[in-house]
Amino acid sequence: MDSPFRPGFGKSPPFLAGRTDALIQLQSGLEVGQWPQERGILMTGLRGVGKTVMLNHGEDLAAEAGWQVVSETASRGFFERIVGVHLPQILQRLRPGPAFRITGVSLASLGSISVEYPDGRTETPTFRGMVKQILDLQAGRGGLLFTLDEVSSASAAEIGVFAGEYQHLVREDAEVAFMGAGVQGEVKGLLADSSSTFLRRCAHVTIGMLSYEQTISAFQKPIVEHGRAASDATLEYLARAAQGYPFLVQSIGDIAWRATPDAREISLIDAETGHRKARRSMGAFIHEPALSGLSRVDRSYLAAMARDDGPSRSEDIRVRMGNVEPGYASMYRARLLAAGLIQEAGYGYVDIKFPYLREYLRNLIAANARLDRIDGLSLDAGFPPPPALD
The missing domain is CATH 3.40.50 (Rossmann fold)
Structure with missing residues (x-):
């Protein structure tokens, strides 16, 4: 199916x-x-x-x-x-009616085209x-x-x-x-x-991220309506793995569905397979294009945040960026907030908002890769991390 x-x-x-x-x-x-x-x-x-x-x-x-x-x-x-x-x-x-041939396009004057008909008539509709x-x-x-x-x-x-x-x-x-x-x-x-x-x-x-309940529905309804089933534990895993991100819902769901296509039920193992493979695709399809539009300092700010397992203290970020002036760091904080890549996490704290972006940044840093390409997406609170994968 x-x-x-x-x-x-x-x-x-x-x-x-x-x-x-x-x-x-x-x-x-x-x-x-x-x-x-x-x-x-x-x-x-x-x-x-x-x-x-x-x-x-x-x-x-x-x-x-x-x-x-x-x-x-x-x-x-x-x-x-x-x-x-x-x-x-x-x-x-x-x-x-008679077929016409467009002989020219002009945008200088109200956006117009030149049209010629088989009988020789011409028009210039705008x-x-x-x-x-x-x-x-x-x-x-x-x-x-x-x-x-x-x-x-x-x-x-x-x-x-x-x-x-x-x-x-x-x-x-x-x-x-x-x-x-x-x-x-x-x-x-x-x-x-x-x-x-x-x-x-x-x-x-x-158009934002999905809530936990909406993410459950986004997996459950297509699965059931197309004649298969998934246990509550599997649906919970799928939702936690997708973290409310529609791209991951479709990617994880598709891989899990195809893992054992003849089985009546999508298993937890299928869900883990979907999570593992979809997460690997995030870098090329999501993180790289998203980061590509950022400046070097934007990426430095994100790299400083990636050292923390959760919300980062703004003062720590400023120091990690080379002890820059507070106003300088605040400017890039505001840019990343406006871009939707980070979110406020209490007074003086910010957190990475995009699913799996922290891990992606850490991998780049560990490999001494240049952080010259990245983009982000939002991670709603309330999604505990899925079980760790090897």
């Missing part, structure tokens, strides 16, 4: 545990004739918590409600792709013009949803162009909606940019 777990980034699991509030916000933004704040949603969170999955679900909700969907990633040229590819394709689908045509063809049956993944300050200029055009449509009460998603620390930098007023006005949704 195929595994019900979906490891990997952006893959939608069959069960979205702990996301009820976020789903309600997504749904409320798709009511035709209503313009709640949720018509614009910006989802943030740590890498691997399921932001792209939520975007996928939002797109599905929109399609089911009769909306047209433009799905993009905020990489270079995304607005050009919207203007030159997505909108023309939707128009061609809604209004079948972004707003094409959107309005699509909405007219929708005839009140739905609107047009734009989704933008991997939002970050690297795309600030292009996001500003898109936002300027989109906001004209909003002022005209057009049936349009926007959902964006990005890594917590990267979005924070973008929101400080003067071109990001549009994003600051969006409803902000934080």
Whole structure:
């Protein structure tokens, strides 16, 4: 039987545990004739918590409600792709007719394309013009949803162009909606940019870690619904191993499911196998990409914290960094808090927030590896560590 777990980034699991509030916000933004704040949603969170999955679900909700969907990633040229590819394709689908050839794309003037028809006619429709045509063809049956993944300050200029055009449509009460998603620390930098007023006005949704109970459900429900079982002890181990982190839920669950696929029950040994193999993959898939965006001093701060088995005293960190000035250490503490890699743990204390990041850092330090690549995710309190693995 195929595994019900979906490891990997952006893959939608069959069960979205702990996301009820976020789903309600997504749904409320798709009511035709209503313009709640949720018509614009910006989802943030740590890498691997399921932001792209939520975007996928939002797109599905929109399609089911009769909306047209433009799905993009905020990489270079995304607005050009919207203007030159997505909108023309939707128009061609809604209004079948003579095939046309796009002969040029210009973003300097309201985002426009040059179109040539077989009979020699030419047109120069703009972004707003094409959107309005699509909405007219929708005839009140739905609107047009734009989704933008991997939002970050690297795309600030292009996001500003898109936002300027989109906001004209909003002022005209057009049936349009926007959902964006990005890594917590990267979005924070973008929101400080003067071109990001549009994003600051969006409803902000934080996609966080799962509680212990939600993590149990995230394992138990797919297992049971797909005809297998797991004991309470196995489910407890799985939850403790995943530490509320959705990426690990899917990765550990998938490996455990496949360990003995013909067995009626997923055993504790299967769960331990899933934990061991999934934890090894955290470095390449999660920790390295997350740390890659940090400065040398950011990484030094984390390395100083990794020496402790639990929360670190801020004064100890300052001394370990070379007895730097308190204000200097506090600046990097604030940066890592904003990025979501660490969390406050009482007055004068901070703790590493990301599952297994402490162990990863210690391994790098022990191997005299350069700490030039790392990223983090949150570890909720209340998850005792799983049994030690060799």
